[in-house]
Each structure stands twice: as structure tokens, then as C-alpha cells.
Amino acid sequence: MASVSDIAKGFTISGLIDADARTRERFRVSEIPVAEIEDHPANVAYSMDEAGIRDLAESIRRDGITDLPLVRRLAHGGYQMISGHRRKAAYALLAEADPAFEKIPCRVVDGMTDEDALVLLHTANYFTRELNVLERAEASRALGAEVAKMRKADPSLKGVRTEDVKAAIISAHTGRKVSGKTVQRQERTARLVEEKLVPEWRDEAIAGNLADADIERLSKMDPDEQRRLFEAGGKPKAPRADVLEGALRKAASQLAKAEAAASEGGMTEAARSLIADVKASVARLEEASW
Numbered sequence: 068m069a070s071v072s073d074i075a076k077g078f079t080i081s082g083l084i085d086a087d088a089r090t091r092e093r094f095r096v097s098e099i100p101v102a103e104i105e106d107h108p109a110n111v112a113y114s115m116d117e118a119g120i121r122d123l124a125e126s127i128r129r130d131g132i133t134d135l136p137l138v139r140r141l142a143h144g145g146y147q148m149i150s151g152h153r154r155k156a157a158y159a160l161l162a163e164a165d166p167a168f169e170k171i172p173c174r175v176v177d178g179m180t181d182e183d184a185l186v187l188l189h190t191a192n193y194f195t196r197e198l199n200v201l202e203r204a205e206a207s208r209a210l211g212a213e214v215a216k217m218r219k220a221d222p223s224l225k226g227v228r229t230e231d232v233k234a235a236i237i238s239a240h241t242g243r244k245v246s247g248k249t250v251q252r253q254e255r256t257a258r259l260v261e262e263k264l265v266p267e268w269r270d271e272a273i274a275g276n277l278a279d280a281d282i283e284r285l286s287k288m289d290p291d292e293q294r295r296l297f298e299a300g301g302k303p304k305a306p307r308a309d310v311l312e313g314a315l316r317k318a319a320s321q322l323a324k325a326e327a328a329a330s331e332g333g334m335t336e337a338a339r340s341l342i343a344d345v346k347a348s349v350a351r352l353e354e355a356s357w
Contacts, residue, residue, distance in 0.1 A: 096135060098170040101158050104138055104146045107188050115156060124157035128165075135172055137187075139179040146175070149188050186210060186236065199273045200282075204257030210236060252279070259286040267297045277302075321345065 136151020148155055151173070161168035179187075189210055210233045217232075218224045224232070230247035256279050260272045263286035271277050277285075284303035285293055296303065 095175055096172055097175050098172050099138065099146055099175075100170050101155055101162060102169075104148050104155055104171070104173070105141075106152055106155075107148055107184065109185055109188055110148070110152045115153065120153060120156045120160060123153055124160045127154070127157050127168075128161055132172065135174050137176065138173045139176045139184055146173070147184065149176075149179075149184055182216070199275060200253070200260055201257050201273055204254050208254065256282055259283065265290050265293045265297070268293055271297075 132154060134151075134154075136154050137149045138146040138151070139149055141147055155171060158168045158171045211229050214224075214229050214232045214236075218227075218229075228247055230250045234245045234247045234250045259282050260269055264272060264282070268277070268285050272282055281303050285296075288296070288303070
């Protein structure tokens with residue numbers, strides 16, 4: 068069976084370039100006319116808000132570009148953006164007033180396949196952009212489609228869970244530890260936003276104004292109830308049972324620690340009295356939770 072970490076390494080920038088290649092020749096920096104760089108069609112899954120582009124353009128005008136875009140050379144001789152669509156848009160905006168921005172410095176990769184370009188685009192967005200809940204899930208689903216193709220082509224992937232491969236690819240490229248369970252949770256949360264929330268709350272989720280727990284609670288409400296809550300300016304609250312259960316778990320944990328400490332250091336009358344009080348509180352919480 069193939070190692071998940073070995074699979075992931077193939078999708079990092081260095082892995083895609085090939086460790087045996089002369090990296091400086093194949094991963095050079097070139098100034099390329101903005102008009103000659105095609106957008107990757109899969110980038111339509113990600114937002115390109117005009118206000119954000121204007122802010123980025125002003126930052127580049129003032130401080131310069133600090134992270135070079137990544138492009139691949141196409142077979143017909145042109146270029147396609149892999150990571151840097153917003154930076155390219157910012158340069159195009161600046162070029163309207165200043166010809167100095169008609170060219171943009173890019174890292175160029177030769178010989179990148181369509182499949183590798185697609186995977187790298189989505190993993191790069193994890194690294195360079197703050198994605199909303201739907202964009203992150205879209206990137207994860209796109210990786211899943213590529214992993215499915217890999218599984219068909221490589222029998223050694225049998226038995227390796229798709230979410231673990233996706234998580235390993237993301238971790239290898241971004242340097243951020245991501246687990247397969249996290250990937251599953253993000254995709255499930257996105258499905259709830261897409262399928263269960265009314266448009267008003269869906270917009271709030273996309274804007275990053277809802278926690279996963281808020282989305283979960285809203286998904287259990289019918290549409291009319293969701294709208295009434297939105298119009299009232301409220302947020303979904305945890306059911307009383309959830310609050311009590313959390314308090315009960317915390318109290319039980321504190322009680323266990325107190326008893327352990329008391330048994331190690333010797334039970335004093337004050338400690339015995341305190342433990343008795345905590346036990347009584349736990350008992351009341353247990354009664355209230357039923």
C-alpha cells in the first residue's frame with residue numbers, strides 16, 4: 068500500500084517539479100505581461116471581490132509584491148495562473164494608470180500536467196487565502212475527485228481513505244497540520260450551509276459570522292424558524308440540555324482531580340467538605356439534565 072505521506076509529497080511544489088530536476092531552470096522567476104496569463108477555469112470557485120482586489124492593489128503599489136504568483140507554461144506557449152489570481156487582478160487594475168504594472172513577476176513551472184495544476188491550485192488556496200466555509204469545502208471536494216482518479220490508476224491506494232489523502236496533500240503543501248476528520252467535518256458543515264440554511268443565514272456563514280455549532284443548530288430548524296430568528300437579530304443558542312451536559316462534564320472532571328489530589332496529599336477536613344459540596348452540585352446538575 069502506498070504511504071499517504073509519499074502520495075502527498077508528489078503534490079507539493081517541490082514534488083511537482085521533480086526532486087531530480089535542475090530546479091533553478093524549471094522553477095525560474097520571469098516578468099510576464101499580465102495579458103498573456105490565462106486564469107485557471109477552476110478558480111471560478113473562489114471569490115474575487117472588487118473591494119479586496121482594490122485593497123491588494125494599493126498594498127502592492129505601496130509595498131511591492133511579497134509573494135510571487137505561480138504559473139505554468141502551456142503547450143501552445145502561453146501561461147496559465149495556478150496560484151495568484153487576485154495578485155494578477157491587482158496588477159491589471161494598477162496597469163490602468165501605470166504601465167509599470169503591465170508585467171508581473173512570476174515563478175514559472177514547465178511540464179505541469181492538467182491534473183497536477185488543478186490539485187495545486189486548490190491546495191495553494193488553502194495557503195494563500197482565507198477561504199469561506201463553502202470555498203474550503205469546494206477545494207476539498209475537488210481534491211477528492213483527483214484522489215478518486217489516482218485510486219483508479221494506482222492499485223496501491225486501495226485501503227487508503229480519501230479524506231486522509233486529501234488531508235495529507237493539504238498538510239504537505241501548506242505546512243499546516245490537517246486531519247482526515249477535519250476534512251470530513253468541513254465538508255459536512257458546508258453541506259449543511261448549502262442544503263439546510265435559508266439564504267439569509269447562508270450569507271452569514273459565508274461571511275464567517277457563524278461558528279460550526281451555530282450552523283449545526285440552525286440546520287435543525289425549519290426555514291420559517293430560521294427566518295424569524297434572523298429578523299429578530301438573534302443567533303441560535305445551545306439547547307439547555309447541551310449547556311447542562313457541558314457543565315456536568317466539567318464538574319465531574321474537577322471532582323475527579325480534587326479526589327485524586329486529596330488522596331495523594333492526605334484528606335483534610337476542609338478537602339472532604341469541599342468534595343462533598345462538589346458532589347452535591349454534580350448531583351443537582353444530573354437531576355436537571357434529565
